Amino acid sequence: MRVPLEGLPERVTIYEVGPRDGLQNEKAIVPVADKAEFVVRLADAGLRTIETTSFVHPRWVPQLADAGELLDALSRSPHLRYPVLVPNERGLDRALDHGVAEIAVFASATESFARRNLNRTLDESLAMFAPVVERARAEGLWVRAYVSMVCGDPWEGDVPIEQVVSVATRMMDMGCSQLSLGDTIGVGTPGQVTALIEAMVAAGVGTGRLAVHFHDTYGQALANTLAALRAGVTTVDASAGGIGGCPYAESATGNLATEDLVWMLDGLGVETGVDLAKLAATSRWMAGRLGRPSPSRVVQALSPGD
Known part of the structure; x- marks a missing residue:
């Protein structure tokens, strides 16, 4: 039954990250086919923005070593967006060689994660991204910025909102078109999410340029998403079947x-353009390829015979 709530957008854009963020942590290599x-199945289910891969060095993420081959295997359509993650200028070169029109860069809100994930200080990592964004924009590419650890960090604990805003605005000042706020270890709660979005808006980054990326480590992802929607955000990152984990939090889901x-948005009367039955079938199919059940509660509930 659809029962709308006041204060929610009429439509939400789902930024599907399963093929990149979902599969990148898999130990067994998934064939490019x-x-x-x-x-293709995700697109057939109605998803229109699908982050497909990353041009990170294969030594660091072997699962995505086939990035170019995968992109070459996909038919391009003006109705579909296939952004890719690029870590540096060399990654941008590879993305341009394969005709990519949209990219994303990945920064951290904390010094600790920047050093561990990028092997650079926070300032050094931002300096590395600046020429990537500048060149990408000069080539006519759309650029998204990810900022991770926006609610908490496994080494630093709670992350002050003003620290997140400082890093995020520096990324946007480079010329990025969209900013995805990532609760990488899933510790955020709705009040914190609301306060963070309000602080971003106060700093000049409106909700039309924001997206949210929540992990469900503590079961807060949907509650945090609802808080973000009520605060005016209309783009939400998600991974088909809930694939992808966080290596920095014990028992992260x-x-x-x-x-x-x-399922939640359908019940609220918020349009997504996604066929839930087709999407669940796709996630069951991928779960079979990965050799384990999907962690999605909805996929489990809709699975026949389970």
Whole structure:
């Protein structure tokens, strides 16, 4: 039953991250043909923005070593967006060689995670991204900025909102078009999310340029998403079937499952353009390829015979 709530957007854009963020932590290499079919199935289910891969060095993320091959295997359409993550200028060169029109860069709100994830200080990492964004914009590319650890950090604990805003505005000042706020270890709660979004707006980054990326480690992803929607955000990151985990939090359950998000939004009367049955079938198919059940509650509930 659809029962709308006041104060919510009429439509939400789902930024699907399963093929990139979902699969990047898999130890067993997923064949490129399966990855391509995954993307095609997601598009057939109605998802229009699908982050497909990353041009990170294969030594660091072997699962995504086939980034160029995957992109070459996909048919391009003006109705579909296939952004990719690029870590540096060399990654941008590779992305341009494969005709990419949209990229994302990945920064941290904390010094500790910047050093561990990028092997650079926070300032050094931002300095590395500046020429990437400048060149990408000069080439006519759309650029998204991710800022991770916006609610908490496993080494530093709670992250002050003003610290997140400082890093985020520096990223946006480089020329990024959209900013995704990532609760990487899933410790955030709705009040914190609301305060962070309000602080971003006060700093000049309106909700039309914001997205949210929640992990469900402590079961707060949907509650935090609802808080973000009420604060005016209309773009939500999610991973089909809930695949993808966080290596920095014990018992982390990973990304917000796209099916769980769609179920909630359908019930609220918020349009997504996604066919839930097709999406759940796609996630069951991928779960079979990965050799384990989908962690998505909705996929489990809709699975016949379980």
